[in-house]
Amino acid sequence: MKEYYSIPTGLSSAYSGPLSDAFRFVSSAQLLRPDLWRRFVDQFRTPADADEGWRGEYWGKMMRGACLVYAYSRDEVLYGMLSDTVREMIGCADGAGRISSYPADHELCSWDVWCRKYVMLGMEYFLEICEDDAFRADILACLCGQADALIEKVGPGKLSITSTSMFWRGLNSSSVLEPIVRLAGLTGKEKYRAFADHIVSCGGTAVGNIFELALADEFLPYQYPMTKAYEMISCFEGLLEYVRIGGDEKWLSAAVRFADRILESDFTVIGGCGCTHELFDHSTVRQANTTNGTIMQETCVTVTLMKYLQRIHLLTGDPKYVDAFERALYNAYLGALNTEGVIEPSIAKNHPNWALEPLPFDSYSPLTCGTRGNGIGGLKVMRDNHYYGCCACIGSAGIGLVPRIAALTAEDTVALNLYIPGEISLSVPGGETLTLRTETSYPAEGEILVSLGLSAPARFTLRLRIPDWNERTSLSVNGEALSVTPGYTEVDRLWQPGDCLRLTLDMRTRLLRPESYGTDIINTDYIWHLHYLTSRFDREDPAAKHHFALQRGPLMLAREERLGLPVDTPVTVAEKDGCVDVRPGTAPYPALVALEVPLEDGTYMTVTDYASAGKLWRQASRMAVWMLGK
Template sequence: MMTINLKYRHMLNRKYLGLLFLCCSYLQGLAQAPLLKKDLLSPGNGHSLIKGFIGDKMKTSINNRVMEQDEDKVIKPFAVKTEKDFNDWRCEYWGKWMTSAVLASSYSPTHEHQDKLKRAVSKLLMTQSANGYIGTYTKDAELEGWDVWGRKYVLLGLISYYDLTKDKSALESAGKQLDYLIAETGRRNIKITDNGLDAIDGLSSNSILEPVVLMYERTGNRKYYDFAQGMVKNWSLPGKFAKNGLKLVEHGIEKLPPINVAAPKAYEMMSCFEGICELYRVSGDEKYLTAAQGFANSILTNERMIVGSGSNQELWSNGVKQQTELMQQPMETCVTTTWMKLCYQLLRLTGDSKWADELEISLYNALAGAQTPNGNWWSYFSPLSGERVPSTPQHEDVGLSCCVANGPRGLLLTPKWAVMKGQKSVYVNLYAPAEYSEMVNGANLKLNVLSDYPVADKITIDVNPDAPGVFTIALRIPSWSIENKFTVNDKNQSVMPGSYAKITRHWKKGDKIVFYPDLRGRILSAPSGAPQMAVMRGPVVLAIDNRMVKEQDSAVWLLPKPWDYGHTELAPAGYKGYVLNREDSEKDLKTKYVDLVPYRNKPDNVWMAFEVAFLMRPSHFFDHKEKMLVMCDYASAGNEFSADNLFRVWLPQPLFLRNAFVKDTWKITYPGKKERPVVPSN
């Protein structure tokens, strides 16, 4: 500890000596901890420019939402400190916004963006109490309600800012914040496991595991590592809320359905597993990775709905089987974002392309559909039938809801996983039109992705290293892409669905990769066994929208072709009507495809639309006729955010077009409200 001149010692009371000791102890430990389990894939850190549909979504989110945020509104609650209980979570907004603003500034670095972040951090640190506390709760209510949850987001915001700028003042303040939490819980004999909201078994407080481990990674302060391990150890023991223990690790390893794990609060539970991923990196304990993978795979089996999200009323709900039903508050945007962040963790740790497949499905569907067309707002919940409804501000003084603050974090994560790095290799995960540059094996590699994917199926990647060299370029072959054409400099290459095509060769400027993924329309049957079907094209879920499919007195069936003229011996002479083609059971087990014809008369704010042949069957074998209906991408469906713009994904068989669209679903999304929510004006 540093020496203090005697003539000044009398000026320091015991309070400030204690703070000085904490600060000096913290600085002494300021050495990065070794990662015992390094990522197999690391995020891209070179230049990236994503274009097209996703690029536009990102640009509008940065310009109209993230960088338009009034930082004073999210900081004021930290200055006045008036919050007390479970109704108060203004404590989360600054950290959520800052983490998304850091992602925005990293992707689009401008002096204006950098200045805004610097101001927001400086103003927040002015609210830090002498004991290190940065929060919104009154002194007598500290550690109550959402307080620890809010401290988590403060830590995540400060850490992300430090990672971007290397401003040590942010990391030092984060250290003081965490030191105070550890000291106070110790002094008051409070376990984090027993802290927070009893209704959700304290999951919100326990999710602080992630930034605790991140602080250890950046400082090497063993106290943080021990605190993290102590938290997880307590998960296995009986506690205040969970009489048999939270047992997140054990239940993850068992692949227990998420609805049966602790309190089934989806967002907070996944946040805890993000922390488990970080703990695996620093501990090397394989059970943590096994638990995270088991939990995520159980989400895929039991909860992840067709558009890449889950939950109903913010809770796990056996959503895989329930998704064809009318759900009251389905697929919270916070759940979508956190699911994507967990998939990103697992992609980094395992290098398994499955998690990139999942990121892509969530990005193009659940996440993109939740954002308003101009990027200034988000929906709280995203239905599979009915209407899109914008989120209402949960705290009028701040002007935000949890999902409006959280949505950009999922969207702006995209450049981190679009192109990633391995050992002497680059991995291409996203095929949107884009430009990337990354250092690989000593060469500055520029990749130019020329495509209109997933609208069109041709993807051309121009490979331009600044010097010829041997390295690997790996391209994701999605699991749904069964029939593929893949060439390098016009030479065919063999590829396997659900894996990476790894091409190791002597690359030079002008080399070219061309990939044609399988974008046939796939018919999916309801996992519950209900007589309903849906259509996907590549990673994109299709839906009917009442701007292009009007209600009418007919019933239609979605069926794979070919249809034939079977049983014609029963038909009158000259009969030309279609009847069903009976398939054997073996064929029934295979993926069924449907022809998709591009629709040219779509509304301007619809990204992609296709005509699809349905079958009208007025009588058993006779007078069957083809009827063309238009289906558009899920993100565009209902994107007027109006009570008059209705859509649906899962199609009953038969679909009676008079009752195709469910009306007034905003009333069950926001029960008790007298007026339909609207996007707030700035």
């Protein structure tokens, strides 16, 4: 499988600004806490999931994010902590090599395989940062033991993978494809490849083959027989890896089509998916409905989609996947960071005897008038009375992915995908070290200065991503104006040390309206026969059309209760040709941008970026990205 882009060799990054803050936040609030690592390993010491839960997913999810964050921070304290906890987890294997949070006499049901998947994935990610050969060999042996224990009981002629869970008809279990395929790649062993063949042939669920559905491209993901977004994307992550070890290349087309159909039918303005619980539900057109409830836009889905977009971008080189990644990053993702350290309100109310402490990530994000902090996704309490959640555990992978997409290389090309203040160093074709020094307050503003640090002149093409919302962009190199093309603008020259680019992006504030419902897009026969959560599908809310949204660069803007005007007060924005002439404003809470929006009655309404709004997680910081118009 030939990928378009590679993660550069010799990559090191040192950001400043909001993304640097996010790295620091996840490290201190989560990754550098030995008590969390210990607690999550404890779920395997004495298998604890008597309620057939998913406590076993916490460790591996947090490990994956931690390894990605370590690749950026190179924090040796973190590395030491991760080494210790991997050793402890290896020690949890039973005589059969199995590491499970389920008792041996009650295994291979519900979330058992899902949790075992995460243990394997966590260890495989750790292998990417581990430089100790003896330790690597121990980890690999442990991984083989885990896989062998599974293959002993699951596969052709035994239990099929989709029969190992009734949840989502096996969709959760089928996502074990990814670590199995990675292990096949690491070991070259045919038996893992054969097990991957079995998983792919089972099609992801017991009631419909989602891989074939994506390949045929006749239905949209929300029309599949199962629509659990996070688990489904996870299965497709495995399918992509499957091609890497020699799986049929047709699955690449399926994987790319799946990404495209999500972006087309289930992708909201904040970069999340799903407005009905944690399900694909045609949210592109449902997102301004006021009838969606509060469990929506799950953070696990956002982060898994970001991971998937990053992989599809590496494969295809298409900048539209970076556009979508950036939208998710600066809106849904940063919005989910619990920077105010709020304890989720329902926990404090319903479980006062639990060990109450804030989790680092929120689980669900509001779109129309609502609050953050509407429940903890994947909530489980553990024996020591501490609780955790699925979204809290996956969160660190989101920020950890950023260096793996911000700057990439392809043959004689360096692509600068994200404009982040700070430095990125990498090896350019020919081996020279290039340091890109970026000065900008993007995404708050659109002025971006990039200087090139090189020890000697070097010839390569520098490719600059021009985000899809740009209409008026200007670019100059050493003061000389160059033309800009949508998608990527390429500058091919013999670069000199100290060369300097100035990119000015189009930061006009745009007014968006909800998309109208199509009439021909739904195959109801298919849905009604196979789907059991159909009652709310595509029932248009008449109130939706009264909503509007404001976008400035990659940032969505939001009304917020603390900005002076109650969020449910209808307003009419003064617009001209789809744009709004905003002026600088101030906010009573930390915000990337605060702006005053002109209204038709001559007054102004203050808004901030979506991610900064609503952080009190209660009515006092009620918010809306789909704002109520008259």
